[in-house]
Amino acid sequence: GAVVSQHPSWVxxxxxxxxxxxxxxxxxxxxxxxWYRQFPKQSLMLMATSNEGSKATYEQGVEKDKFLINHAxxxxxxxxVTSAHPEDSSFYICSARLAGLGYNEQFFGPGTRLTVL
Amino acid sequence: KNEVEQSPQNLTAQExxxxxxxxxxxxxxxALHWLQQHPGGGIVSLFMLSSxxxxxxxxxxxxxxxxxxxxxHITASHPRDSAVYICAVTYSGGGxxxxxxxxxxxxxxxx
Numbered sequence: 001g002a003v004v005s006q007h008p009s010w011v012x013x014x015x016x017x018x019x020x021x022x023x024x025x026x027x028x029x030x031x032x033x034x035w036y037r038q039f040p041k042q043s044l045m046l047m048a049t050s051n052e053g054s055k056a057t058y059e060q061g062v063e064k065d066k067f068l069i070n071h072a073x074x075x076x077x078x079x080x081v082t083s084a085h086p087e088d089s090s091f092y093i094c095s096a097r098l099a100g101l102g103y104n105e106q107f108f109g110p111g112t113r114l115t116v117l
Numbered sequence: 118k119n120e121v122e123q124s125p126q127n128l129t130a131q132e133x134x135x136x137x138x139x140x141x142x143x144x145x146x147x148a149l150h151w152l153q154q155h156p157g158g159g160i161v162s163l164f165m166l167s168s169x170x171x172x173x174x175x176x177x178x179x180x181x182x183x184x185x186x187x188x189x190h191i192t193a194s195h196p197r198d199s200a201v202y203i204c205a206v207t208y209s210g211g212g213x214x215x216x217x218x219x220x221x222x223x224x225x226x227x228x
Contacts, residue, residue, distance in 0.1 A: 034215050038158070044203070046215040059215070091158050095216075104148070106216065108160040 003027055004096045006109035013084055014117055021079045021112045023094030029074035030096035034106065035067075038091040050077040084116045123204050123219035131227055136191040138222045140204030143185065147209040150216060151178050151189045154201040163189070163202075194226045 003026040013019050023033055033050040048069055049057040056069035068080040077096075081088055091113050095106040122141045130136055140149070151163040164171050164178040166187065171178050175194075180187040191198055201223050205216040 036216075043220045044205075044216075044218040046217070049215050093158070093160060105165055106150070106162065108152070108162060110157075110159040113158065 002098055002105070002107045004094065004107045004109040006092075006094055006112050008112060009110060010113040010115075012115045012117065015085055016083055018080055018082045019084055019114060021081075021092055021094075021114075023077045023079070023096070023109050025075045025096040025098075025107070028096070028098050030077075030098065031074060032097040032099075033071060033077040034095045034097070035069065035077075035079050036093045036095070038093065044093065047079075081114065084114070086116045089114055089116045121204055121206055121217055121219040123222050125222060126220065127223045127225075129225045129227065130194060132195060134194050134226075136194050136198070136224065136226075138189045138202050138204075138224070140187045140189070140219055141185055142206050145209045146185075146206040148207045149180055149187050150205045150207075151187075152203040152205060154203055154221065156200075160203075191224075196226045196228050199225050 005024045005026055007022045011019055031052045035047045036044045037047055038044045046059050047062045047067060048059060050069045050071040052071045052074050058064045066082055068082060071077040091111050093111040094109045098105050120143050124139045149166045153161045153163050163176060166178055166180045168180060168182060175192045177190040189202060201221040203221045204219040207216060
C-alpha cells in the first residue's frame with residue numbers, strides 16, 4: 001500500500017515551453033502533497049507544500065508564478081513549470097502525506113527528470 | 118539556519134561489513150527520516166523516527182533527541198545496499214511537514 005506515482009518519468013522540452021508533472025496517490029487520500037527538486041549532486045530541496053482545495057505554500061526563493069501547483073483532488077497534485085529555461089532542468093519529486101491517529105508518514109513518487117534545451 | 122549534517126559523505130566497504138551512517142541536526146524536530154535513493158533517482162522511505170530505535174531486516178535506525186543525532190546501521194552489508202542514504206527531518210513548531218534534507222551518504226558495497 002501507500003504508493004505514489006508520477007508522470008511523466010522524464011521529459012525533454014524546448015526553452016519557453018510549459019511542462020506539467022502529475023503526482024498521484026494510488027491507494028490513499030492525501031490532503032497534503034509536497035514538491036521537491038534535486039539538482040545534480042545536490043540535496044533535495046522542498047519547493048512547496050500542496051494542500052487539497054487551497055493555495056500551495058511556497059518556500060523562500062521559489063517563484064509561485066513560475067511553478068504552478070494545483071491540488072484539485074485528494075489523490076492528485078500537479079506541478080506546472082511555466083516558460084521553462086535550462087536552469088529549471090532538475091529532478092522533481094513529489095511526496096504524499098498519509099496521516100492519521102498515531103501516524104504521519106510521507107511516501108515518495110519515483111520522480112520526474114526534466115531537461116530543458 | 119536549520120541544517121542537517123550527514124557523515125560520511127562517501128563510504129566504500131566490503132560485502133559483509135557493518136555500516137554506520139550518522140546524521141545530526143541543529144534544532145528541535147518532530148520526526149527524522151532515513152531515505153534510500155537509487156541511481157535512477159527514486160526514493161524509498163526506510164524509517165521515520167521520533168525517539169528510540171527501529172529495526173527492519175538488516176537495517177537499524179536510532180535517534181538521540183537530547184544530542185540531536187541519529188544513526189543508520191546496516192548489518193551484513195550486501196552490494197545491493199549500494200545507494201545514497203539521506204537523512205531528513207521535519208522541524209517542530211512549523212506549520213508544514215515538508216522535509217529538510219541532508220546531502221546524503223553515497224554508499225558502495227563491493228563484493
